[in-house]
Amino acid sequence: MPHSHDHDDGNxxxxxxxxxxxxxxxxxxxxxxxxxxxxxxxxxxxxxxFGMDEAKANVVMxxxxxxxxxICGVYSREVAEMKxxxxxxxxxxxxxxxxxxxxxx
Ligand code: TYC
Numbered sequence: 001m002p003h004s005h006d007h008d009d010g011n012x013x014x015x016x017x018x019x020x021x022x023x024x025x026x027x028x029x030x031x032x033x034x035x036x037x038x039x040x041x042x043x044x045x046x047x048x049x050f051g052m053d054e055a056k057a058n059v060v061m062x063x064x065x066x067x068x069x070x071i072c073g074v075y076s077r078e079v080a081e082m083k084x085x086x087x088x089x090x091x092x093x094x095x096x097x098x099x100x101x102x103x104x105x
Pocket of ligand 1: 035062
């Protein structure tokens, strides 16, 4: 027999749960073409900051060179922002105009 102070929650929590948790947005790190940054430097950036091997980095670099822009990777917002900042800082340190930006995937 339940005591009088035993309130019965039943399955209220389960009944009122809603599928409201959305998956986190993903962010593309996009590299832009320019006429001045050397191809070798772009390849070095892709290897250094995006973990590509030389062959993959060459393919991505040439795609950006020919198409104007290209995706280096897709990450959480925090990681994408970090990579954009790392690439832009590194390019400026070497006095190249290479531009990297973030786009919602
Ligand atoms: N267009 C550059 C050149 O001919 C190479 C380059 C490729 C620059 C990709 C930027 O994101 C870039 N030297």
